[in-house]
Amino acid sequence: MSENKNYQHPDIQDPENDELEIDWMEILRKIIAIRKTLYKAAGVGLVLGIIIALSIPKQYTVTVTLSPEMNGDKANGGLASLASSFLGGGASSNSPDALNATLAPDIVASTPFILELFNTRVQTLDGELDTTLVAYLDEQKSPWWGYIKAAPGMAIGAIKSLFSEETESVPTEINPFQLTQKEAAKVGELRKSVTADVDLKTAMTTITVTLQDPKVTAIVADSVVAKLQQYIIDYRIKKAKEDCAYLEQLYKERQQEYYDAQSKYAHYFDTNRNIAFQSVRAEQERLQNDMNLAYQVYSQVAQQLQVARAKIQEEKPVFAVVEPASIPLQPSETSRKMILIGIVFLAICSTGAWKLLGQPYWNNILFNMKVKG
Template sequence: MEENKQYKEMIHAEDDELVIDWMGILRKIIAIRKTLYKAAGVGLVIGILIALGIPKQYTVSVTLSPEVSGGNSGSSGLASMAASFLGASVGTNSPDALNATLAPDIVASTPFLLELLDARVVSQDQKIDTTLTAYLDEQKSPWWSYIMAAPGMAISGIKSLFDKEEEEASKDSIQSGTIQLNEEDAAKLGGLKKAILAEPDKKSGIITLTVTLQDPKVTATMADTVVSKLQQYIIAYRTRKAKEDCEYLEKLYKERQQEYYDAQRHYAHYVDANSNMVFQSTMAERERLQNDMNLAYQVYSQVAQQLQVARAKVQEEKPVFAVVEPAVVPLYPSGTSKKVIVIGFVFLAVALAGAWQLLGKPYWQQLKEALRKPQE
């Protein structure tokens, strides 16, 4: 019985510790209401400054579904029909080396972004008609970014004395197969990497391209341009090997064709010149030239068939793209609303001021008193 009584007393003690004095907290809040009003005013001013400093941005999303040929579906085309004459397989069962999961890496690659800088864009109000690289220079930035960029601008001004040397080095590096960017172009590419995103769905293979810029018409135009460039890049990648094989067979075809025509011409000239001759040596030479002509024709015919296979393979390797959701000019800006930003800063200022007055300040006073006692 005594143990149960002690246990109940402990429970009541714990319950008493968990009781919150709401009226006491309310009285403390009322006591510091003037401080909270000031904090709300400060938060309101800061929120307005931040909200007005953030430029409007528009987002356009495009859904792209690549239908890549693969498996045995391509084996029933023209390439397999041409290959049947040679008794060889087309070889379309190899796995796809460029799938939807690589789309983000392609879109964020430096060569891809450099090609986008030359794209032509027109603003919604028709006042801007220039290239993307010039448009990026005219985009607005938050006011605090100029303050943060002031030291970098001073350093870049000093480095501008060496611009000529940098340009010459840049030209040499481009010619040698590398890419060297100055600070301005590197900053633009860094901004584009954040503004242009690609999100692939591994299950369905659908690619969602998202472009975020400050003008709705420019955003939609760039979204369409990114889709077109991505299609061209994937098609060029998929058909590169087939085109190289086709170009090689084109060259080989012309060479074998010329060899056959030469052998045919030699045979015809020899027959015309020795049509009345019945010597054994004449007959042997005629037979040799005829065999050379037949052999040249066989090689020429085989190369011609392989060329037809290669031409069909180039067409079969081209992936087909279906644009599920095209680029549409947005009507409203994206991102967080200015009202939400202002309300958020007001709430944050009031919460911080209240936490300091109710919790931080008492503990700070206790800490200062504790530090003074050893000295006394």
Template sequence: MSENKNYQHPDVQEAENDELEIDWMEILRKIITIRKTLYKAAGVGVVLGIIIALSIPKQYTVTVTLSPEMGGDSKGGGLASLASSFLGGGASSSSNDALNVTLAPDIVSSTPFILELFNTRVQTLDGEIDTTLVTYLDEQKGPWWGYIKSAPSMAIKAIKSLLTDRTDTISILNPFQLTYQEKSKVEYLKKQIVAEIDTRTGMTTINATLQDPKVAAIIADSVVAKLQQYIIDYRIKKAKEDCTYLEELYHERQQEYYKAQSKYAHYFDSNRNIAFQSVRAEQERLQNDMNLAYQVYSQVAQQLQVARAKIQEEKPVFAVVEPATIPLFPSNTSRKVILLGVTILTICITGIWQLIGKHYFRKIKSIISNKIL
């Protein structure tokens, strides 16, 4: 019985296929009917596409690739270990480093790092603008709809500038409390300057995207330099603190040794021909004090040499695989693609409205009018 329920007569299937073909043919006929409207829509789409394509400013992206080789040899084969072995000490042990190379993207996108780029000197390719990055951001162009969106805030800003003395509006950059304009520039640069890392190979890629190719190259190069210096400063900070402490301790122990040596020499010269046992005992005590001071002084000197060698050992080495170069072509979407996309989108929206939307709109309108009546 179930087979009989699912069974359809061949004539019925042919009728449904014919009906489906008739539906597609009907759609094709409707499209042919509204072809003049679609032609007009295509013309409007071309105009809109040209306007939008010309309104979007060009963007240039500079990519820099780094291959960092961090210091701190775990096997004790660094300069500190070599100095320690020459001076009679043990091999230096590896230290756990809180700053990992995988944190480079987070460092680049941090607010303090972005704020350090504000005063970077930049120059456009045509040489017309030579200023700081924070000032150059005000010179960048935007699409016309962006000005319409920001028109209220620009009007309020203009009114405030008229009512307020210009000397009072100048403020020093405060990372703890940024103004609205500073915050918006920081957020913009966080999107335009991006660092990515391949966890498998350790390769770090830095992308800087701005409207001028030379400015983008300068900023990408500055980001690399600041990132290197940031990591180097962090890596050698502890070693520098240890070295500074050992230098102070070295000078203190040196003065103690010199005093003990001078005291022993003075006592020895003053009592050279005296054969009393008490004199010999005091002389032996002073000599022991001098020898002990020398041993401590010698050990601190060895540790100081190891600490100085460790500063150089802790410095990471960055191999710049792909340096910053001025790009020749923009990196954003081509104007031809924008023109074609807007034209096709306009045609599709017009066709859907003519074929489907207008019919349902009239139906909904008639239903509403009947309910009102």
């Protein structure tokens, strides 16, 4: 008769299942036993959460989306090529641009770009403050623990000011090469508040600005977009402007050379009109050839100058503002309710973990130390 190996006596239970059931029941009983402590922890967490939630200043976020012009083939449709074709020149070829949309985050985060934002005029929503952005940063509120963190530095600065007799001169301009500690702190603060992100697939550029006043945030976001566009435009047309300035100077020089040659030929022709010597005719022919050559060079430079002037307009990128800046109506940070719930939950969990796990383990350590002592 074969023995059923799967048979188990009803009085004998699986030790693993029994241990798991006992553990859960034991944890439940311990939780019920310390429920008063958990209630107290919830009350403390509630009070602490209210204090922290009210201490964190509101912040507002404005997002602007730009769609820059993609670098396409302008060899056949550009203004410079059109002017060149009308003037008899060949089609110009475009070299790859060194500044593309992917560099927008680096441009916005650069120190010179941020320093240009310092003098931006801003105005709060209530109209009580109308000043520059760098002055507004001093008016932003900080949590109370921020003042505690900054207290040692403020105390050291106050002590130094007592012993220093010389007054520091206020610089009229900020030197990007050598920033003061206060200037560097404001640059770092703005670098966190103003960010840019680029979608590599669509080349869409997103500018995000986060500050404590909704109107100031919208003004700064609009200023960042305008300065970024101007920065890229200036970079794109810089080479074209340099070429145009060089051709302008060359055009004036060749024009003067042509006028001089024309004047010499006219003066010599008028002076020796009735003289039939061969030497006079030879000199007259030479002066006429010099005048024609000067005119050819002058005319060629004039054509190149027209092409260069058209190229300045052609090189200007076009930005389509998909989502413009607008004053936000609601703050953007985590709501105070969520902060309150999170702190209460953390207080209950930490208290329960200490009572259930930490305190027995600590008591066991103390007991072993007493036994060994």
